[in-house]
Amino acid sequence: MTKFIADVKIPDSKLAAEAAELLREHGDDLLWNHSNRVFLFAALQGNRIGAKYDSELLYISSLFHDLGLTPKYSSPDKRFEVDGANAARDFLHSRGVPEESVRLVWDAIALHTTLGIAEYKEKEVALLYFGVGYDVMGEHFELITEEVRGQIVDAFPRDRFKQKILPAFLEGFKHKPETTFGNIKSDVCELLLPGYKRPSFCDCVLHSPWSE
Template sequence: MVDSDANSAPSEFVPNTEISNSAFELASTLLPPPILYHSIRVYLYARSITPPDSSYISPAKQDILFTACILHDIGTVHKFDGAQRFEVEGADVAARHLRRFDVKEDDVHDTWVAIALHTSPGIAERIGDLARIVREAVLVDFGKKTSLGLPMTENDLQERRGELEEKYPRLGVEKILGDAVVEQAVRNPDKAPPASWPGILYRAHLSNPGWDGVNKAF
């Protein structure tokens, strides 16, 4: 079942602030439903897996956590298809968004880093608390192993996954997201440096140009 309110900033998961509501409006206006629902799930996983001693468990940091999660793939949309790889373009969008509200530069920086590095294994997990949370939440949503322990049992995680995917279904996000990244690289190969995740997806596309399924390197 698709949540019919998912495009109207439902209060059940969006922090009730101008910063978060406007970030959600930006995401829900531009992202296709599969990537939007993925971003929603990432935020909700992030809330579930944030350690109790993290500052991002507090209400004061929810705008930052929400913005980093809901906008982490915004660089895949045509409006923000700039010269840099999608993660960096998305990080720039989020930073501009937060600066509109005079958010502290430390928080802007941490949000930028979390989005820019969310596809960088081994770096995102260690460079900062927010980057680690976002990275791990993304991994959880794609059913990947995380490098650090999660503050919930596997059974609890599976139950949470079932709940979230019923309300915010996957809708083939792996194919939609992979294709979006590759389409940008086809137009501008500089957006897919060889060692980056976009670069890996782009090489897989070049090796299998007729393949119509989920990118083989996803």
Template sequence: MSSVSPLPDLPKSGISLPDTPLIREALDHLKKYTNPTTVNHCIRSAYFAILLSRKIARNRSKPLDVELVVFSTIMHDLGWATDKMLLSKDKRFEVDGANMARSYLEEVKLSVGWDRHRTQLMWDAIALHATPSFALHKEPEVMLAHIGIMADFWGLNYPGYPITIDENKEIVDAFPRLGFKEQFLDIMCGLCALKQGTTYDNFVGEYSVEYGLDGKGAGKEEFAKKRLAFSSPRGFYPAVGAYEQDED
């Protein structure tokens, strides 16, 4: 193992991430399948998660599984893989990422101590990372992965979670954003173009309703009509009525 960690300590913020073989190999795996902007976003999310783990109230009856939190945040956007052949046609990107991370754990020989429960927590942390109504009410590791990821979007403006100017600057200076805002829009719209049906019932579809399938407005009206037709109550509620008529 190299003496220089790819995830250095941040002394001003007092953040130290675990420098384990699994974490190092996971980071290499992420770099292999995603672009540098995504890599830096995932790493920043890990730092924010550990930073906020010290600041928020949580059940401390059990020690926090820091390696699980960091592994989950580092791997959480494998569903944005640059090679689209790696992605499913029928699953949300978060589920793709969770499945890919689980497959990785099953293949490597570094996941000592990752029993079924620990692996399930990791899967939940990735699959639910963009759904606060679930993630915030799960185990501490799942919750912290979520807020670490969201903190990288909100920064100093993250409601309810105190991040100082100096803390935010130290993390972003160490792993720059590299045009994350623009690339995020391209990724969201790209997912809508690649597998529309997986985006109708969640936030991803909102981007193509607003910006089209190419981020510049192309196909937005047709996409919006399809999404509206799918969404409840226009789709779900009439189906309930039809089912009741069948019973008469």
């Protein structure tokens, strides 16, 4: 059956269902509910502004956007966003998805925590960024009504999300905190990782091997 939540259709193609199964297999309830809320908030924003976007690609991007935090997809040396993007690329390539669509999904996932850039990219990239910011930090909170938010949270509960998501982030990259240099996830390491000292770009410049 076609499923609608807050008047947004959940993509139900074979590709979408397989992506959902993969997140269910390798993620947990926290990531499952978060990823689905991200899609719904993103789609609502797209509909609100009258954007033309590929709902299936936005859904798959949402499902994969945090998979780089999971043991299955976490690399020893790459940003978790890149790990998730690479996992999505492999998944889509294996199913014969056109390269332009694969690139779009890769960019959406890889850039979903990149402030000041993602919102100016293609609609799917910008909308995923919006959905993540809405669910994690409540950005532009007033754009979605309390009633609609309630419908989404009823379907995909938050369940103390604010308290759980930061430790979940850290769990995904505590073995490679250096990958958070220059991005917002270094805040997570600074807050929760004992002994972590945030690298400084200024130190990198001042202590470079250049003689002058």
